[in-house]
Amino acid sequence: MIALRARLRAIPTWQVTLGLALLGLGFLIAAQLASERPRVRYTTQERAPLVETALGLQAQQDDLKARILDLRDRIQTAERAGEGSAELVRQLNQELERARIAAGLIPLQGTGIVLRLEDSIQPAPPDGNDRDYLVSAQDIRILIEELWLAGAEAIAVSGERVTTTTAVIDIGGSVLVNSAYLAPPYHVTALGPPDLYDRLSASGGFVDFVRARGERFGIRISFATPESVDIPAFAGTVNLRNARVAPSQSPAP
Amino acid sequence: MHRPFNQVSLAAVTLLLGALVVVQLRSQAGSAGLAALSAQELTVLVANLNTRNDQLRTEVATLQRQLDDLVSGQSRGETSVDRIRADLSRVSAWAGLVPVTGPGVTILLSGPVAGANVESLVNELRNAGAEGIAIAGIRVVPGTIVGGAPGGLTVDGTQIASPFSVDAIGSSTTLLGSLTRAGGIIAQLAVTNPELSLTVTPVDRVDLAATQRDLVPLNGGPRL
Numbered sequence: 001m002i003a004l005r006a007r008l009r010a011i012p013t014w015q016v017t018l019g020l021a022l023l024g025l026g027f028l029i030a031a032q033l034a035s036e037r038p039r040v041r042y043t044t045q046e047r048a049p050l051v052e053t054a055l056g057l058q059a060q061q062d063d064l065k066a067r068i069l070d071l072r073d074r075i076q077t078a079e080r081a082g083e084g085s086a087e088l089v090r091q092l093n094q095e096l097e098r099a100r101i102a103a104g105l106i107p108l109q110g111t112g113i114v115l116r117l118e119d120s121i122q123p124a125p126p127d128g129n130d131r132d133y134l135v136s137a138q139d140i141r142i143l144i145e146e147l148w149l150a151g152a153e154a155i156a157v158s159g160e161r162v163t164t165t166t167a168v169i170d171i172g173g174s175v176l177v178n179s180a181y182l183a184p185p186y187h188v189t190a191l192g193p194p195d196l197y198d199r200l201s202a203s204g205g206f207v208d209f210v211r212a213r214g215e216r217f218g219i220r221i222s223f224a225t226p227e228s229v230d231i232p233a234f235a236g237t238v239n240l241r242n243a244r245v246a247p248s249q250s251p252a253p
Numbered sequence: 254m255h256r257p258f259n260q261v262s263l264a265a266v267t268l269l270l271g272a273l274v275v276v277q278l279r280s281q282a283g284s285a286g287l288a289a290l291s292a293q294e295l296t297v298l299v300a301n302l303n304t305r306n307d308q309l310r311t312e313v314a315t316l317q318r319q320l321d322d323l324v325s326g327q328s329r330g331e332t333s334v335d336r337i338r339a340d341l342s343r344v345s346a347w348a349g350l351v352p353v354t355g356p357g358v359t360i361l362l363s364g365p366v367a368g369a370n371v372e373s374l375v376n377e378l379r380n381a382g383a384e385g386i387a388i389a390g391i392r393v394v395p396g397t398i399v400g401g402a403p404g405g406l407t408v409d410g411t412q413i414a415s416p417f418s419v420d421a422i423g424s425s426t427t428l429l430g431s432l433t434r435a436g437g438i439i440a441q442l443a444v445t446n447p448e449l450s451l452t453v454t455p456v457d458r459v460d461l462a463a464t465q466r467d468l469v470p471l472n473g474g475p476r477l
Contacts, residue, residue: 061302064309092341098469099341100344109474110472145400235309
C-alpha cells in the first residue's frame with residue numbers, strides 16, 4: 001500500500017493534467033459522435049441559404065403569433081368594456097368567452113400531465129430503418145388520441161395547441177404541428193382529470209404504443225404529473241374562406 | 254528538453270478540448286433539428302412556413318381591423334352588439350360549435366378500413382387546409398376519436414357501417430389535389446387496404462352539423 005502511494009506521488013503533475021485532459025477529450029469525442037446518430041447531418045452547399053430562410057421565417061412566425069395573441073387580448077378587453085351597457089352585450093360576451101375556450105383561443109390552467117417523447121439512442125441495425133428510431137408524426141398523433149380517450153380536455157404539443165384544424169405531419173426526422181416546425185424532444189401537455197395518467201397507463205392502446213415504440217425501437221417516453229399544467233392558446237388563423245354558418249343557425253338579430 | 258514538449262502537448266490537447274466543448278454545445282442548441290433536414294425537406298419546410306406566415310398576416314390584419322372598429326365604434330357611443338355577434342359567429346363556426354356550409358370534397362369509403370387509416374385521412378385534410386370535417390355526419394373537433402379495426406369502425410363510440418363518407422369544406426381544388434397526388438393519402442390507403450374503395454368528389458356544397466360534444470373543460474379554466 002505504501003509502495004503504491006509512493007509510486008503515485010512519483011507521477012509528475014503534468015502527466016496527471018494531460019491524462020485528465022485526454023480523458024475529457026475522449027468523453028467529448030464520444031458524446032459528439034453519439035449526438036450525430038441516428039440523425040444524419042447534411043452539409044451540401046445549397047442548404048445554408050435554406051436553413052437561414054427557414055430560421056428567418058420561424059422568427060417571423062413567432063412574432064406574428066405574439067401579435068395575434070396580443071390583438072385578441074385587446075379585442076376581448078374592448079368587447080368587455082361595453083359590458084355594463086346592456087344585458088344583451090353581457091350575454092353575448094359570455095357566449096363568446098365560452099366559444100373562445102372551446103375553440104382553444106384562451107390559455108388554460110388545470111390538472112394534467114406532461115409526456116416527453118425523445119428519439120431512440122439505440123443504433124439502428126444494418127438491415128433496419130433509421131426513421132423507426134426517431135419520434136414520428138404518427139407517434140405524436142397516437143399519443144394525442146390516447147390522451148383524448150383517457151379523458152384529456154385540452155392538449156398542446158411543444159407549445160402548439162391542438163385544435164380542430166391541427167395537422168401533425170413528418171418533415172425529415174422532425175414534425176410540423178399547426179405548420180410550426182418542432183424539433184425533439186417533444187412535450188405533449190394534456191389538461192384533464194387528476195387521474196389522467198392512471199387512465200392513460202391502463203389503456204390497452206397506450207400500453208401497445210409503449211411496447212411497439214419504446215421497447216422495440218427505444219423511443220424514450222417519460223412523464224410528469226405537476227400540480228397544474230399550462231396549455232397555451234392557439235396562435236393561428238380562425239378565418240374561414242369557404243365555410244359559412246348555415247343560414248338557419250345564424251344568431252338571431 | 255521535457256518541459257517545453259510537455260507544455261506544447263498539454264496546450265494542444267486543451268485547445269482541442271475547448272474546440273470540442275464549443276462544437277458539442279452548439280450542436281445541442283436551437284437549430285440542431287434543421288441540420289438533420291435535407292435540401293428537399295428544407296424546401297418543403299420553407300414552403301410550409303411561408304403559407305402559414307401568410308395566413309397569420311391575414312389573421313393579424315383581420316384582428317387589427319376588428320379592434321379598430323370596436324374602439325372607434327365605442328368612442329362614437331355605438332353599441333358593440335353586431336361586432337361581438339360577428340366574432341361569435343366566426344369563432345363558433347371555426348370551432349365546430351354551429352353547423353356550417355360551403356364548397357369542398359366528399360370522400361366515399363366503401364369496404365373495411367381501420368380507424369387509424371381514417372385518422373390519417375382526416376390529418377391530411379387538415380394539412381390541406383380543410384375548414385371543417387365530418388365523418389359519417391359526425392363533426393370532427395378536438396377529442397373526436399376514430400377507432401376500431403377494419404369492419405368495426407367507430408367515431409366517438411358510434412358504430413359506423415360501410416359505405417360512409419368523409420366530408421370536408423375548403424378549396425375543392427386544393428383538397429382534391431392534395432388527396433389524390435401521386436404517393437398521397439388516397440394512393441397509400443389503396444395500397445394498404447386493397448379491399449377498400451375510395452372515391453373523392455369535389456362538390457359545390459357540403460353541409461356539416463355542429464358537434465354534440467361540450468368542448469369547455471371541467472378540470473381547468475382560463476389562465477389568469
